[in-house]
Amino acid sequence: MELVDTGSAMQAPDGRRAVQALDEFANAWEARQAIRAGRWRRHTSGLAPAHVQGNLAILPVDLASDFMRFCQSNPKPCPLLAVGQPGNPQLPTLGRDIDIRTDVPAYRVYREGVLVGEVDDLKALWRDDFVAFVLGCSFSFEHGLIDAGIPLRHVDEGKNVAMYRTNIQTVPAGPFHGPMVVSMRPMKAADAIRAVQITARVPRVHGAPVHIGDPSLIGIADIARPDFGDAVRIAPDELPVFWACGVTPQAVVMAARPALCITHAPGYMLVTDMLNRDLPFA
Amino acid sequence: MELVDTGSAMQAPDGRRAVQALDEFANAWEARQAIRAGRWRRHTSGLAPAHVQGNLAILPVDLASDFMRFCQSNPKPCPLLAVGQPGNPQLPTLGRDIDIRTDVPAYRVYREGVLVGEVDDLKALWRDDFVAFVLGCSFSFEHGLIDAGIPLRHVDEGKNVAMYRTNIQTVPAGPFHGPMVVSMRPMKAADAIRAVQITARVPRVHGAPVHIGDPSLIGIADIARPDFGDAVRIAPDELPVFWACGVTPQAVVMAARPALCITHAPGYMLVTDMLNRDLPFA
Incomplete structure (x- = not known):
């Protein structure tokens, strides 16, 4: 299975930057209407850029309760x-x-x-026992970091963010368990301190970092070899800063091998009406 | 001149812990009355522990404007x-x-x-051109860290906090200029991340750290040899976390060699009516 940080919407899957992506639809509702009508079949990075985008997971109701408990026990x-109602x-x-x-x-x-398989819509697949989960992604907090003038190395290098399996265990719930996956962004100490403050204000999009500094302390053997995404340069005066990553639930769900699970395609997110600027107060 | 982190009230000058200090005066006003009447001639750590304590500097009015600008330009x-009115x-x-x-x-x-010299009161020395400055100190934020369950090594080791001159320059104002002095507290990364969040909420008592990690990046040649206070152990899984320190204005004022300057004696602070718990909202 290919795991992609689908939440790193600053970085389009094709390597272009979000800030350079099209912004035909500043309005989230219009963007969704275009997607619904088949007029937008591309990634959503840069689409309605003021709005929160979300990761999607759909599970049958018999797994939904455990997955909801898993999410609530592992909010980072x-x-x-x-969470939708069944059906x-x-x-x-x-x-x-x-x-x-x-x-x-x-x-x-x-x-x-x-x-x-990959499909354009779920009209034929939808079932009365499906429960939809939408999870916050790092798009919004990367937006906040960039707004604060904090450079993001993977954006500057035109890469996907570097992600690593850690030895930090998630809190298990039913069949869902496994290690936390983290994304890493190298920063100067002063930026790392500001990044903690900025991201701590948005717990609904991963919140504050889970680790700063020595990668081996969270079970990362070689920072130059990420498990997902691309390696990025870490300068001598920088600290690696690690955030909990949305790949964690993807990996955990796939490892549980549910009879059926539907997600968004990487980079093709749900555009919500929520505003990024409201996240610190939500 | 002896420079002491007079703000680290968790650590009494005589090596006892603040939490073990006397608390005869839970009420700040009563504490000040006892001090005024000569019934309390000891350090103030642990006194009225819910209340903010402050560092004192008194300067003649001809220097007061520059010192106030210095403080406002260097809030950390x-x-x-x-600031009192002249006289x-x-x-x-x-x-x-x-x-x-x-x-x-x-x-x-x-x-x-x-x-x-050192005096019990300023009745004989007070002048009509004196201006009193009270500055926040790390007592309050250490209180917040301890409340959050974050261990403080210097407290556990019964030492004064380690302080270092850095190559971070303050913003000069009139005769006042010089390098920032920082205090250092070693912490595990998870605690450092929480400590940023906790202290960022209290800018009136030094606020968020100014540096995390490699001491050489801020001009500290040997972390084992602090310029003031005591060296403390840094474990292999810990990061040194650096906060702007109240010794900075002391050093800056003394270096300016004012004709006259009066401060509190180290550890003998002004007990205010402000509550530590109100600082995040002040």
């Missing part, structure tokens, strides 16, 4: 933005008129933890 | 809690009925930057 890697494709707390069957540009279908 | 090492010994914003001539247990008198 799994910050739940919304109901609407998510009214995230935006006007959202239909989760049609409002994401591309979906991936996994059976027993194995990718079996 | 010099967090101004209050007026009252500080009504800091507490009921404060008389700065009598409400500190011991004062030190410096002429041309040289310590010339």
Whole structure:
């Protein structure tokens, strides 16, 4: 299975920067309408840039309770933005008129933890026992860091963020368990201190870092060899700063090999009506 | 001149812990009355422990404007809690009925930057051109760290906090200029991350750290040899975390060799009516 930090929307899957991406749809509702009508079949980075985007996971109801407990027990890697009612494709707390069957540009279908296909919508696949989960992603906090003038190395190098499996164990719930995956951004100490303050204010998009400094203390043997994404340069005057990563729930769900699981395709997120600027107060 | 982190009130000058110090006066006003009446001639650590204590500096009015600008330009090492009016010994914003001539247990008198004596009160020395400055100290933020369950090595080792001159330059104002002095507390990364969040909320008592990690990046040649205070152990899994220190304005004022300057004696602080718990919202 290919794991991608689908939340690092600053970095488009094709290597272009979000800030350079198209912004035809400043309005989140219009963006979703275009996606629903099939007029937008690309990644969503840069789309309605003031708005929070979310990772999607859909599970049958028999696993939903355990997965919800897993998320609530592990809020840093799994910050739940919304949970749908069984069989109901609407998510009214995230935006006007959202239909989760049609409002994401591309979906991936996994059976027993194995990718079996990618589809444009879920009209044919939707079931009455499906529960939709939307989780916050690092897009919003990277937005806050960039707004604060903190350079992001993977953005500057045109790469995907570096991600690592750690020896930090998540709190298990039912079949869901496994190590936390983290993303790493190298920073000068003064920026790391500001980054803690900035991201601590947005717990719904991973919040404050989980580690700063020596990678071996969280079980990372070689910082130059990330488990996912791309290695980036760390300057001698920089500290590696580690945040809980949205790849964690992806890896945990796939490892549990559920009969069926549907996610968004990497980089093809749900655009919500929530504003990034409101996240510190949400 | 002996420089002491007079703000590290967790550590009494005689090596006892603040938490073990006497707490006869939970009420700040009663504590000041006892000091004023000569019934308390000891250090103030542990006295009225819920209340903010402050560093005192008294300068003639001709230097006061420059010193106030210095503090306002360097808020991390010099967090101004209050400035008196020339010749007026009252500080009504800091507490009921404060008389700065009598409400500190011991004062030190410096002429041309040289310590010339220590007195119990300023009744004989007070002048119509004196301006009193009270600055926040690390007592309050150490209180917050301990409340959050973060161990402080210097407290555990029964030492004064380790302090270092850095190559971080303060913003000069008139005759006041010089390098920032920092205090260092070693912490595990997870505690360092929480410590940033906790102390960022209290800018009036030094606020967030100014550096984390490699001491050489801020001009500290040997972390085992502090310029002031005591060296403490740094474990292999810990990061040194550096905060701007109240010794900075002391050093800067003494280096300016003012004709006259009066401070509190180290550890003998002004007990204010402000509550530590209100600092994040002040």
